[in-house]
Amino acid sequence: MSADPVLARLDADLPQALERLMTFLAIPSISTDPAYAADCDRAADWLVADLKALGATAEKRATPGHPMVVGHIGEGAPHLLFYGHYDVQPADPPELWHRDPFDPAVEDTPAGRVIRGRGAADDKGQLMTFVEACRAWIAEHGALPCRITFFFEGEEESGSPSLVPFLRENADELAADLALVCDTGMYDRKTPSIVTQLRGMLREEVVLRGASRDLHSGLYGGLAVNPIHVLSRVLADLHDDTGRVTLEGFYDGVAETPPEVRAQWDALAFDAEGFLGRVGLSHGAGERDRTALERLWARPTAEVNGIEGGYTGAGFKTVLPAEARAKVSFRLVGEQDPEAIHRAFVDHVERRLPPDVTAEFPMGDGAPATQMDVSRPAFEAARAALSAEWETEAVFAGVGGSIPVAGYFQSVLGTEPMLIGFGRDDDALHSPNEKYDLESFHKGARSWVRILEALTRG
Amino acid sequence: MSADPVLARLDADLPQALERLMTFLAIPSISTDPAYAADCDRAADWLVADLKALGATAEKRATPGHPMVVGHIGEGAPHLLFYGHYDVQPADPPELWHRDPFDPAVEDTPAGRVIRGRGAADDKGQLMTFVEACRAWIAEHGALPCRITFFFEGEEESGSPSLVPFLRENADELAADLALVCDTGMYDRKTPSIVTQLRGMLREEVVLRGASRDLHSGLYGGLAVNPIHVLSRVLADLHDDTGRVTLEGFYDGVAETPPEVRAQWDALAFDAEGFLGRVGLSHGAGERDRTALERLWARPTAEVNGIEGGYTGAGFKTVLPAEARAKVSFRLVGEQDPEAIHRAFVDHVERRLPPDVTAEFPMGDGAPATQMDVSRPAFEAARAALSAEWETEAVFAGVGGSIPVAGYFQSVLGTEPMLIGFGRDDDALHSPNEKYDLESFHKGARSWVRILEALTRG
Structure with a gap:
């Protein structure tokens, strides 16, 4: 099935997709604060309803903490598991936001249009890129090109206490050929990336x-x-x-970073000065004898x-x-x-x-670091699809943040994770005035369409 | 004029004195928090009205911060200046109080009856011991035995920013033969003290x-x-x-503590273990090679x-x-x-x-340490009066806390301060559940009557 009409459909339906995201962002699903438990539940209900609107069988599954959302749709190989989280960070300090963090809006900024609100980038906006890709695919072709399981968590920002027990109890249902996770960023404004190395926490x-x-x-x-x-x-x-x-x-x-990986990172010519300069800093702190990228990704x-x-x-x-x-x-x-x-x-x-x-x-509580198996063909196929959408060669990158679920997919489900996301350095994750670029949202969804096509080709 | 009928009057009128104190304590005059500025003003108004009820000329004096209260009454030598402060510490954390900190009450405890509420000991209850002593004296004798100036501050708990400028501007009115300050404690439950050594801050x-x-x-x-x-x-x-x-x-x-003072302190046989044990500690921290009293008073x-x-x-x-x-x-x-x-x-x-x-x-902002001139006869006279009231030899003591006003009375007014107070170690100053022993309040007022008598005798 061809990606082209689906991409056109995503372009045409962007206003509706944005409207859905705004409704989702308006729910203050802060998982770390018990005062927002009912809102977390409401966010899960909203996702169940949206998946059902796609034609999926979907339901909320109780845990000792906030509920999981699981949905199934489509047939055929490969079986893809898609993961995102519907919970968000607290919005404090509220006085540093220039608008109500839970009254999201599209704003014009000198750097382009952005979706402003808590969770816009981490992770509601990101997870919806995949849902919108599926919606457009179904609208054009009547069905998805393979079997897809949606799996959304509501405790990612509070350490995912229910995640491992839930994966264990539902391993048969959730184990897949590949797990797609959309909770990471681009390498830079132009360069998409697949994260293949994650620090634990x-x-x-x-x-x-x-x-x-x-x-x-x-x-x-x-x-x-x-x-x-x-x-x-x-x-x-x-x-x-x-x-x-x-x-x-x-x-x-x-372990020391292998010389060939170090060489690849050196070739990226990472602009540490610019990276720090954007947040008002000029000097690197931390381990003196390490390069900036080593400190951020590997140490x-x-x-x-x-x-x-x-x-x-x-x-x-x-x-x-x-x-x-x-x-x-x-x-x-x-x-x-x-x-x-x-x-x-x-x-x-x-x-x-x-x-x-x-x-x-x-x-x-903690989770160890994770290393992906990039020798699998799916990684190269996805990299090519991303490069086509962004017209820039996509890279395999490390990331300093922790996404423990990636390791759990490997260890509990035996499913290799592939981490692709469209966040940018200035998204202000966990900070006041969090945003997600409109381009990230739109081209993110388009990227998934190309990746779905690449993974199911032939 | 004899003290005896005045002491009897204080005993008889204790219920009315307590009622006045409760009204005063119910005003949340927290000077550090701008939200309570109107309450500070209200506490000053209450004092002005109470001094006028004694027959004093009294008024509230504006400052850039909270107002001062100044009152004058009586004639003849010596001219005594009495100082106290009507502001109190914040009451947080409120959840650790067993009652509303600004709904004071007399409570029965295993150690005797206490007045519970923020400011009971620091300093509303203390300052009222002197006011009640004057009230009873006037009621019995028609007039006080000497000239008295009342001077109440509302910024003691927030560093007294207006104090020095106010003393300078009103030095002629406030300078006296002796300044009495009631904002300190007993040496122990039985032993009254005059504080002659104060740490600065x-x-x-x-x-x-x-x-x-x-x-x-x-x-x-x-x-x-x-x-x-x-x-x-x-x-x-x-x-x-x-x-x-x-x-x-x-x-x-x-300076090193002089050997004779050290000897006097050693003779007190300070029970450091008991002092720390009452707050759940068993080991002294701080300078290893110093005695407990040195660490608390002199270092x-x-x-x-x-x-x-x-x-x-x-x-x-x-x-x-x-x-x-x-x-x-x-x-x-x-x-x-x-x-x-x-x-x-x-x-x-x-x-x-x-x-x-x-x-x-x-x-x-800071104030240096203060040392009193105990060679003045007033000190020995007051010590004898205190010893008589408490039936225990009163001591000259050091204190770890800072009462900058004592130094300012010396340096700005040229008036020697004498610090006498009736607080106890377990009053929980600045902490939840602050209290002032009913005995402190009652025998405190009686002490002042005896001191007034001693200072104006012959």
Whole structure:
């Protein structure tokens, strides 16, 4: 079946596709905050209804957390599993948004038209590129060219606690010949990419407690222990002066980037200055003796994502706090073992606790890094399809973010994942004023049509 | 004029005095939070009305911040200036209070009856001990035994920005023979004290900024600078391994405690274990080679009172924050110069800033330590009066907290301050469930009657 009339159909129906996306974006499906549980449920219902409108059998499946959405449509080989997530990040701080994050709109900007709203790029807009490609295909040809299973999650932004159990229980239904995941970005504005290397992640929270209540620093200061001081020491000691992470055994299983991959990356002539300059920075931090792309794609990291303790309101309160806490994430590469690093982190903290201070670790969940098997023909076929749509040679790239589902598809379902997405560096993922370029949305859907055609050709 | 009938009057009128205090405590006069500005004003109005009810000429005086209250009554020597503050600390976190902090009540506890509510001890309950003493004296004798000027401030908990300018402008009106300040505590449950040594304080806020917006730690982590890491280093480096503060020149002007004072403190047999045990601690922190009382009364300190950066809500957000901030207070002793220490702190931070991180210091206001002249006969007279009321020998003590007004009375008005208060260690100043013992309130007022009698005798 030919892609051309389907591409024309996508062009003609763009206004309707945008209208659907806006309805979807208006649902504040923030998975990390229990206050939005009903909205997560509503987003799942919206997806079920939309898949049914395509002619799929689709349903919401309960989990201990937010529901999964599973839909089936089409016949024939290959069997493709498509994954996306309908949950979004919190929109705080709200005062930094120039519009209500859940009242999305298409805006004209100097760099082109953008879809503005929380989730526009991560991941609602991206997942809809694939759904719209399928819709247009069915509209033109009456049926899809192969069997497709849709699988949408609602807990990606909160660590996917229900994902592995759900994959295990439904492995027969979900295992496919190839898993397509649309949750990544372009290499640059012009160059599409297939991500073949993903860092894993370990998420930690550490809570240090001292006195049984907040104390007056004038009455107790100098004699009573201050948990913020202890936490500062714990966090300051996470890195040495060269930017390396100091946890015992942290670099076990971290392989050097092979010379040929390094050469390919060097050939990309990555513009680190421009990359940092767009967010107001001019100097790279982190491991001094590594190239920028190595630091971003191939090296493990430790980052403090949040810290809190004592009085943080307006003015001053001379409190000596009973408690201080931090959230820390470790990006993992190669064969790094999240469980071993969790133990090393606990040990790092506990060795720095003075008498009277206790530590709790309420998180500690992680997923290892993932490496795709690019020798499969589907990878080269998809790369050619992307290159045709964007009129630029597509690349196999690494990515610093973690998409644990890719590893789970391999380990639990035995299904090779292929990560293709159309986000751009300036999409402001997880930040105020998140956007998704209208071009990403439109040419993204067109890309999927070409990929479907390429994967089912002959 | 005899104290005895006045003491009897205080005993008889305790219910009415409590009722007045409850009305005063119900006003949420939180000076650090602009949302409560009208309540601060209301608390000042309440005091003006109460002083007028005594027969004083009293008025509210405008400042650039919250108003001052000044009242005059009585004739003859000595001229006594009485100081207290009507503003209170914020009541957060509200969920840790077992009652509404601004719906005060007298509660029965295993340790006796207490007045529960924000400001009960700091400082509304304390300042009213003096006002009630005057009221009872006037009721019995028709007039006070000497000239008294009441001076109440509404910015003590927010650094008293208007205090020095106001003292300067009104020095002729406020200068007196002796300034009485009721904002301190007993030495222990049984032993009253006159505070003759006060630590000063320098308050700092440091705001570190990196990227122009929050970043996704997966996309930028390892390459972009993280202000929380930098702040952790800055704060961890404030103390060395022995607990000493590392700021350049920090200990300049810090004299060793004279042997005779040390001997007197040793004779107090301070129960450090009990002091710490009451707040769930068992080990002293801070300078290793100093006694507990030295650390609390005589040594300078650096304490982080609050820290904030990145995502601190429920769940996890893999953000690499644009900003991190901390509030730090330095308690000062001897001749330590707040301005020099401010410069040393700025230097300490700036020497630890990597490229791309900038620092702002929005505060940096301080007051030096204060030492009273205990050779004045008034000190011994007041000590005897306190000893009589509490049937326990009163002591001259140091205190770790800062009461900058004491130093300003010396330096701006040339008036020697005398600090007498009836708070107890477990009053939970600045903490949830603040209380003031009913005994503190009642015997506090009785103490002032005896002190007035002693200071005006013959």
